[in-house]
Amino acid sequence: MPTDLHEPNLALHVEDLTVSYHAKPVLWDIDFDIPPGVMAAIVGPNGAGKSTLIKSVLGLAPPIAGHVTLFGRPYKAIRKRVGYVPQRSSVDWDFPTTALDVVTMGLYGQLGWCRWPGRRERARAMDALEQVGMQAFAQRQISQLSGGQQQRVFLARALIQNADIYFLDEPMAGVDAPTERAIVNILRALRDAGKTVIVVHHDLQTVRSYFDWMLILNVRVIAQGPVEEVYTAENLKRAYGGQIALLDSVLAPDSGEKP
Amino acid sequence: MTLMALLGDYTLQNVALGALFLGLISGVLGSFAVLRKQSLLGDTLSHAALPGICLGFIVTGARHMGSLLLGALFTGTLAALLVMALTRYSRLKTDAALGIVLSTFFALGVVLLSYIQGTGNAAQGGLDAFLFGQAAATLRSDLWVMAAITAIALTLVGLCWKEFKLVCFDPGFASTQGLPVLLLETVLTVMIALAVVVGLQMVGVVLMAAMIIAPAVAARQWSRRLEVMVPLAAVFGMVAGLSGALASTLGRGLATGPLIIIVVSLLVLASLLFAPGRGLVWSWLLRLRQRRELHHQHVLTTLHRLASRHDDHAFYAEQGLLEGVHGTAVRPALKVLAQRGMVTLSTQASRQPRYWQLTLEGQQEAERILTALERGGANS
Known part of the structure; x- marks a missing residue:
């Protein structure tokens, strides 16, 4: 077995990835690369396989074929350098726990077996909550948080890991405008610190103002690269097909704020 | 029978201790099952224990507790794995x-049970007691088995507390943390099968599901953290076990x-309420x-509206008019x-009809409510 790294200069390298749910392919022969230090959006219509792509990279959805490397290594070897923010709706927010406790869960992997989180872990969790502006809600039962606050807690749980590459699944879905701004600012700060941020994003309107790299997906890869090259009417039409009405407004000159 | 005599009663001691173990283990493990939305797992595993009990009897040919429970654990675990695989x-x-x-x-268990009863083996008497439990038949040796199982389960939960918690809350994230x-x-799941084995003698396969679900559901109502919920469920389970054991001494049989x-x-009913x-x-x-507060605000703003429509902040509104506006x-x-x-009630008219007037304070409050409403409307 070769010990040298496969594409070590890429933050994420995906080759021939195919994932299916029963007989129906969700992702078909995906090839794409994301360089380190960018903030990348994965966009595509509903059912395009955006979430599945992230899950597959993280070993949560078993692929039929293909392979994935992060910084030249397989995911399992560098798991500790990878942060993950799942979709907010993927968990039951009525679970009996507090915001601080959820953030502490981001350290469970580092803590190791049979060890209970202690004062140091709680202090780090508090720092992470402060980073997302949620320190006042540390002891709040998670069911009593608003959608935007829950999303910030999830983000803090990933930040506490101090990873090099972050995967976020629809972090801006169903959050209020101030939360969306806060999340974008945090993600930009991560990118500016040299981290790689990969976001499943649903809002084409804001792609150009938020991101510098993008992957357009619809079961297959439609286009990938820097946003200014990839964000074209032709590419978006190929991905979104009939939903042209929606595209007309999106393709108008940039409506979002510039960084 | 006095309390002292009760406590000295050998059978009751056994039953009470057994009920305590049962309450403890099912409260703790049931909490995790309920949070994983697998409340009915206990029901399935306890019913699946019946064929195991029968197999244990057929293999050894005697009503030996160890082999019966081993059989129950075997088929219970088999059922659990089957559910997971399915x-x-x-x-x-x-x-x-x-x-x-x-x-x-x-069904398999009932078939085996009827087969055993048909063979006329004298030792089989009382095997059907496992359907509804027969606490009075609990022996000291059974207690040791129950204590050992409870100790194993509690140790595991204590050691892997944060792992179990994370797997229940967010299994996907747990996997990215490197947890198996x-x-x-x-x-x-297998530990639920262990809890079922502890409960077979006491409450039987049919009612065991309630022991898994009920203490956890009751405890969930009172707690905001898993660290509180699980011990509380254990306490509820033990209280129920002990009370049931004591209550059974009140009447014969x-x-x-x-x-x-x-x-x-x-306990569940009280907690839900x-x-x-x-x-x-x-x-x-x-x-x-x-609702009452909203009604108060509504009446107040109606008065305010009437006053401003008449351009008279000291406007006197008739009570009948207000009733007409609100329909109640x-x-x-007021x-x-x-x-x-x-x-304030109009001072000069002490007789019907009654006239009401806003005070300065009421006027300010009404304006505050109205501006808050407008601001809320503009945001949404």
Whole structure:
């Protein structure tokens, strides 16, 4: 077995990835690369396989074929350098726990077996909550948080890991405008610190103002690269097909704020 | 019988201790099952224990506790793994998988039971007691088995507390933390089978599900953190166990197992109704108070509107007019508002009809409410 790294200069390298749910392919022969230090959006219509792509990279959805490397290594070897923010709706927010406790869960992997989180872990969790502006809600039962606050807690749980590459699944879905701004600012700060941020994003309107790299997906890869090259009417039409009405407004000159 | 005599009673001691172990283990493990939305797992596993008990009897040919429980553990675990495999690899949803496995294993158990009864083996007498439990038959040696199983389960939960917690809350994230999610889920499930084995003698296969679900559901009502919920569920389970055991001494031949289940069900009922924050009575009272408050605000702003329409902040509104506007009695609301100093009853007219007037304070409050409403409307 070769010990040298496969594409070590890429933050994420995906080759021939195919994932299916029963007989129906969700992702078909995906090839794409994301360089380190960018903030990348994965966009595509509903059912395009955006979430599945992230899950597959993280070993949560078993692929039929293909392979994935992060910084030249397989995911399992560098798991500790990878942060993950799942979709907010993927968990039951009525679970009996507090915001601080959820953030502490981001350290469970580092803590190791049979060890209970202690004062140091709680202090780090508090720092992470402060980073997302949620320190006042540390002891709040998670069911009593608003959608935007829950999303910030999830983000803090990933930040506490101090990873090099972050995967976020629809972090801006169903959050209020101030939360969306806060999340974008945090993600930009991560990118500016040299981290790689990969976001499943649903809002084409804001792609150009938020991101510098993008992957357009619809079961297959439609286009990938820097946003200014990839964000074209032709590419978006190929991905979104009939939903042209929606595209007309999106393709108008940039409506979002510039960084 | 005096209390001292009761406590000295050998059978009762056994039953009470057994019930305590049962309450402890089922409260703790049931909490995780309920949070994983697998409440019915206990039901399936306990029914699946019946064929195991029968197999244990057939193999050894005697009613030997160890072999019966080993058989129960074996088929219970088999059923648990089958449920996991069905939900993972087939298109069946969890509830369907649980239902199918439950009925199949239980049918198998009843067939084996009737077969054993047909063989005329004298030793088989009382094997059907496992259907509804026979707490009075608990022996000291059985207690040792139950204590050992409880100790193993509690140790595991203590050592892997944060792992179990994370797997219950967010299995996907648990996997990215490097936790062996499948293994942890399997251990949690198999431990439910262990709890069932502890409960077979006490409450039987049919009622065991309640012991898994009820203490956890009751405890969830009172707690905001898993670190509180699990110990509380254990306490509820033990209280129910002990109360059931003591209650069964009140009358001749009262069955302990069903009594335990009745006590724990009462705990659930009380918790669903009265737990602060989550209880039905609590939220009903809260809703009532909110509605009344809204009604007060409504009446106040109506007065304000009338006053500003007449360009007279000291406008006197007739009570009948206000009733007409609201379509309901407004007297109670006006009385409360008067107590708060926001409205006053007209001084010169002490007889019917009554006339009400906004005070300065009431006017300010009405304006505050209206601006808050407008601001809220502009935001949404």
